[in-house]
């Protein structure tokens with residue numbers, strides 16, 4: 001027979017007495033089963049008029065048959081379940097499934113009233129009751145499935161609930177996100193397969209340290225830099241621009257841009273600067289790839305041909 | 321006559337036994353132990369809200385995805401799937417890259433011949449090589465575009481500042497992976513593109529010469545550079561990028577999922 005420690009019983013009695021406005025000793029006696037239970041209307045118990053309030057220690061939840069006999073308090077259960085009395089219904093419909101990121105305590109097993117299984121994300125609950133569910137068989141005149149609940153204590157909701165997030169419109173990852181991802185994955189594989197069947201990757205003559213090809217070009221993602229090197233002193237184009245601005249500067253963007261808004265209309269400068277960067281690097285890269293011929297001199301691809309071996313098989317621009 | 325009957329009986333018997341065995345494996349202890357509760361491959365899976373949660377929560381997918389995501393984040397038009405595509409391309413590159421490794425030796429004598437053989441002789445060699453090369457180019461592109469979409473959404477703003485930093489490191493690693501791979505065919509294109517590229521690194525003031533020396537393992541591209549870049553390309557850089565990818569994905573979730581809506 002599980003025994004509730006004296007100080008716990010006392011603490012819950014004090015809390016309950018405070019909530020009900022009764023003397024502590026009386027509640028304590030009720031809890032011990034030494035005194036008859038004070039009958040009270042549900043509404044009078046908790047001020048913010050919750051939907052589910054365990055009024056008396058031994059009142060079964062919902063589908064209550066009239067006048068249940070007080071069960072033996074001595075059979076107080078070992079398992080305590082947290083039930084949350086909600087002041088208002090949450091904005092999101094109660095999730096019948098365990099929610100992923102919710103701490104375990106926020107999703108009690110559906111032992112108590114249905115509203116108690118709300119995922120607790122709304123944080124509207126003012127009061128929570130620690131209620132224990134009696135695992136033993138209910139008295140004979142209770143219908144099958146109705147369980148007794150025993151109020152142990154009444155605590156402030158915030159004390160036992162960690163309210164972290166505002167409710168948001170969410171959907172299940174499976175199937176909604178995973179279907180999209182899987183489709184994208186198949187499409188990408190198909191695209192790459194077709195591309196690789198059609199276009200042969202370049203392979204020139206074996207490496208020869210004594211024959212420098214003309215022009216010599218870097219891979220395309222560095223060609224913008226190479227292009228800049230042909231305009232500026234290498235000390236500037238090869239160093240300051242790419243390393244300082246390109247790497248450190250890029251990493252610092254979130255710490256430089258202190259504007260908290262994400263609305264495009266509030267970020268005109270940021271968007272303009274990035275668009276300049278984007279079009280600038282695209283232009284330089286295209287120039288470097290297509291419009292540079294022998295000696296890295298300017299050339300028209302439709303006149304002189306394409307001097308970029310990765311692109312040789314792609315498009316026939318004529319020329320040459 | 322009876323012989324024929326006997327034969328037929330045997331075949332039927334074998335078939336029923338096979339079917340029976342399959343049935344037992346499928347619904348038996350093995351499948352039961354392999355598939356966790358809520359797996360859609362499990363017998364008797366029903367499409368209930370609870371099972372939808374279990375598909376993620378009870379499976380290895382939980383390492384990548386939360387059970388629920390914001391409705392607007394699922395829309396293709398928000399992320400354009402660019403981050404996901406970058407990651408998927410990385411996986412494709414790993415698979416095709418392993419295939420290439422079977423047939424490639426990073427020595428000055430063999431590298432070129434091996435790549436030539438891959439392009440002409442080896443079954444699926446040409447396809448694998450092409451997929452690896454075009455996939456690498458494509459990944460640089462998708463990562464860059466992903467960065468741009470993140471910028472235009474302002475998705476780097478608090479609390480996601482640090483994930484942007486991680487992202488820039490990922491971009492650098494992607495470029496380095498691509499660049500180190502560029503040398504491996506050991507043809508004229510590889511040799512001189514890398515020469516030009518590393519010459520640009522040599523322009524870094526003060527430490528430029530040292531950086532270039534460390535990259536090349538010498539003052540210019542040599543056979544030693546080939547081995548060095550091979551090891552970087554197939555071992556070191558993938559190892560590092562996987563670590564940063566793990567941090568990146570973790571932070572996407574812990575920073576509150578996909579940003580927005582705008």
Ligand code: HEM
Nearest residue numbers: 399403404406407463467475483484487488490491578579
């Ligand atoms: C190997 C390269 C990369 C991979 C595989 C990758 C993957 C991903 C994925 C899968 C997401 C989820 C949302 C989406 O798909 O857009 C994401 C989000 C994000 N990524 Fe990346 N990423 C990479 C590089 C980068 C780079 C270069 C940056 C920026 C410099 C970056 C910054 C971010 C940020 C800030 C988010 C959060 C976006 C949001 O919440 O809307 N990532 N990344």
